[in-house]
Amino acid sequence: MPHELPKTYDPTAIEDHWAEFWVRENLFAQPTPEPGNDADQSFVILLPPPNVTGRLHMGHMLNQTEMDILTRWRRMCGDRALWVPGTDHAGIATQMMVERQVVSEGSSRQKLGREKFVERVWEWKRHYGGAILDQMKRLGASVDWSREYFTMDERLSVAVREAFVKLHEQGLIYRGAYIVNWCPRCQTAISDLEVVYDEHKGHLWEIRYPVIGEDGKDSGEFLTVATTRPETMLGDTAVAIHPDDERYTHLHGKKLRLPLVDREIPIILDEWVSREFGTGAVKVTPAHDPNDFALGERHHLPSINVMDDTGHVNENGGKYAGLDRYVARKEIVQSLEERQLLAGIKDHVHNVGHCDRCKTVVEPRLSTQWFVKIQPLADKAIEAVEKGHIKFTPEMYAKTYFEWMRNIHDWCISRQLWWGHRIPAWHCANCHKVTVAREDPATCAHCGSEKITQETDVLDTWFSSGLLPVSVFGWPKISQETRADFDAFYPTSLLVTGFDILFFWVARMIMLGCWFGGDVPMADGSPRELKDAVPFREVYIHALVRDANREKMSKTKGNVIDPIEIVKQYGTDAVRFTLASMASPGTDIAFNVARTEGYRAFANKIWNAARFIFMNVDKAAEVGISVDRSVLGAMPTVGEDAPLEARWIVAELHATAARVNESLANYRYDDAANAIYQFFWGSFCDWYLEIVKLRLNFETQPVRGPEAALTTLVGVFEAALRLLSPFMPFLTEELWHAVYEGKPPERSIALTQYPQTSSYEGDSTRISFRHNYDSTVLEMRVIQSVITALRSHRKDLGVPEKERVPAVIFCAEEDGSLTAGYMVEEANRQLCDALARVDLTLKMERAPVGVKARVEVGFTVVIQYEAKIDVAAERERLTRDIAKYEKGLAAAERQLGNEGFLAKAPAPVVEGLKKQAAETKMLLDKARAALDALSGK
C-alpha cells in the first residue's frame, strides 16, 4: 500500500481524529491495580483543579503541557502512569455567574430560595461546567477520564464532612467573632489571599475629638485623630495614644466625647501606636479594623458594628443608618466641618483591598465565622518539607513556602454562600449549643431538643480541593476492599502548578494531606509515617506565561492570547513545543507566535522527512525489498561495518535519548525539547538524510546496501518519533501509524517504549554507544567540517551552486594526522564530493602559498576555479582574521606563561589550551602568508 501524504503538514486534518481516538479508546485509563503491586512503579499526578466556570488560558496550557509531557514520558518508560482530571466547584465565582443569569431573567437568588438556587447551579454545571475539560480533551491531555472528579461529588463531599468533623473533634475548629475581609457585593467573608491591594490616592482626615473635663463637661480641649475611613468613627470605642508621647501625657486617664454620636470613650495607652504617623492619636474601631480589634481585645473595649452585610450603615449609626458607606463618609465629613471638628484633610496614598472576584472594596468587618486552628497542621506541613519528604523545583520556592507557613493565620473556612459544602453543624434553639456530626442529626447532641437547624454557611472551596489527593483515592472510606487505589496511588508523585497557586493548592494540600493521609495505615498494616502521608513527593512550580513583550496578559490590556486560537492556526503540537522549549524552571515565558511558527515548520520538516522515507519504502517495495518491521520498537543498533552515517546517526540518537531522559528527570523541558529539535532537524534531516539519499539507489546498486540503509533509516526515524511523542503527540501518532502501514504493534505510540540508551549495551557484535560514540562522532565531525569548508569556499569564489568543480584537500604533517586519516578513506571523500559537489583529491602536503584557499584547523582546501578575486575584500577579511587570531594567541600565550596557571589548573585544561594555541598559531601563520601573497601581486 503506497503512502499518500500531502506536501505540507496540516495539523487540523489529523488532530481532532486522534484526540477523539484517545478518549474513545480510553487509552489512558489506569485501572485499580491488583493488591500487592509495587507503588514505586506508579507515576501519579493530579490535575490542579481548574475552576468549573473557567475557560482554558495559556497558563492552563503550559501547566497541562508540562504534566502531559511527564505523564506520557513516564508511561512510555513503563511506569503505571495515572493523571487524574477534574474541576473545582469554585464557590464564589460559580454562584456569581449563576446569580447574574438569574437576575437577567428578572428573578433573584433570594426569590428562588436556597434549594432552588442550588439546583440552578447544578443545572448550569451540567450544561457548561465541562468546557475546560473538553478543551483538555481536544489538546490531547493523556488523562484517565474514567476517574474524573468534581469537588462537589458525593464521594468527595463525604471526605469534606469527615475532615470537618474530625478537625472539630480534635479541637481544631472553632467558631467566633473576628475581623474578616468582607465583600459587600458578594456578601461573604473572603480569604486574605482573595484580597488584592491597589494603591489608591485617598485622604487623611484629621478630626478633633473633644476632651471631657473633671466635671464631666467638655473642657474645651481637643484630641485630634487621623483616619482614612472617617465613617467608621460611628463605631469608635476609644482613642489610643502612645504612653510615652509627651504631647499627650496630660490626657492620660481622660475621656473623649465622640462627635456626632455623643458617646464617651476612653483614651487608652498602647505602644503599638506610632507617634510619627498622623497626629499620634488613633481612633479605635474594634469592629472594623484588624489592628483596632487587637487593641480592643487588649484593653477590653466593646465592639460596635456600624455596617451591615451590604456596606450600608446599620442601626448603630444613628442618623446615618441606611446610607451607603461612601455616602455616609461624605455626610460625616460635612457634619464635622459644620461643627468645626475637622482639623484638616491631607492627601494620602494608601493601599485599598479589593475583592479578587468582583473588585469591590473590601470592608474589614467583625462577624461570626468558622476557623481552623492552623498551627498544628502548619507544623506538620513545615516538617514534611524540612525533612525532604516533599521536594520543590525550583528550590527557591521552598523558602517562600516556609515564609508563608511560618507566619500563617488561622484559616477562616466559612463562606456566606449557598453553593458549596454546607457546614455540618446544627444550632440548637433550646440550649444554643452546636452539634457537629457525620450524619445529619435529628436532635441536639447536648439537650436532645429537636429544635435544631443546620448552619447556613458553606465551606471555603479550598477546604475541599485541599483534600483532593486523599479523597480522590477513596479517603475516608478506606477498607480492606477499597484500599487498592490508595495503596497504589498515594502519595501522588508530583504536583505541577504556577507560583501564584503556592499558597492555595500547594500549602493546603500539604497541610490537609499530611494531617489526614497519616490516618490511613500502610498496605502492610504498619502505621503511616509522615514521609508517606504527604499528598505528593514533589512540587514543580512553573512561571507565568506573558505576551511577546513580556507584559502580563490581562483582559483590560487586551493582550490575552487564547491558546485555542493559536492551536487552530499552528497546531497543538507546535504550541506545546513552544511552551516546552521555553519552560526553563523559574523563568516567565514570553509567548511569541514567531516561535510557534518556527515549531510548526519543525512539524512540517518531520512530516516531509516522513514523506521522503515512505517514498523510498514504496520504491523499495516495487523492487521486492521490504523493511523488516520486527526490529522496530526498540533502540536501533548497527554493526561496526555499517557506513559512517549509519553509525553516526544511531550514536546521535542514543546521545539524544540519554539527554532527553536526563533533562525530563530534572524538569528541563527546554533542554529536552531543544535536544530533540537539534537531533531531528540538525542531525537527522540536514546530514543523515542527505547522505542516505546516496545509498538508496535501488535500481543501480546491489541490493544489500540500500536495504540496510533503509532499515536503519526507518528504524532511527521510528525511534525518533517515540522520542518526540510526549512533546508532539499528534504528529508522531499519525506518522507512527503510517510507518506500520495500518498494522501497528500497539493501539498508540503512547503505549510503546520510550527510547533508552541502556538497551544498547551488552551486545558485543554491535557497536556500543558509550564506547564508540566519540570516535564515530569525531569522524563525522571532520567530514562535516571538510564539507562546510568546501561549500564556504565555493561561495567565496562565486562558483555557481550546481556546478561540479575539482578541489584539493591538503593535509600536511604539521596539521596532524586526524583529518588525513579520515580523508584517506575513499568512502569519506565520496561523501564530500557528493555533499559539496566537488571532485576531491587528497594531498599529504602543505598548500601552495599564493593560491586562494580555505584554511581550517587540520586541513586546507583549494577549489580549482577561475574566479575574479575581489582583492580588497579578501585583504579586509584576512586582516580581520589575523587580528582575531593574534588576540586569541596572545591571550592563550599569556595564560600559558603564567606559572600559577600551569601549577594549579587541571592537566586537561592546560593541554587543551596548548593545543588551541598551536592551532591558532597555525591559522595565523597561514593567514599572514596569504595576505603577503595577496600584497605581492
Add this chain to the structure above:
RNA sequence: AGGCGCGUAGCUCAGUUGGUUAGAGCGCUUCCUUGACACGGAAGAGGUCGUUGGUUCGAAUCCAAUCGUGCCUACCA
C-alpha cells in the same frame, strides 16, 4: 516596609558544581525554486555577558557595592 528573582546577539531565552575560542530559536545579509520539505537548502554577519570594585592562575559563573527592572508577602490609622 520586608523577602525573592532578573539584567548575556536586534528580539525571546539557555549557559548544572568557576576552566580551552559564550550557545539556541526567531529576525537580518547573500546565494539557490536541485525529485522530502520555500513552513525549504547553503553560506554568513551579529555579544567588552548592566556598571564598578574584589577573591582567584583563571569570573557570564563566587563576593561586595551600585544602577535598572519584575514579582511576592505585609498593610501603621
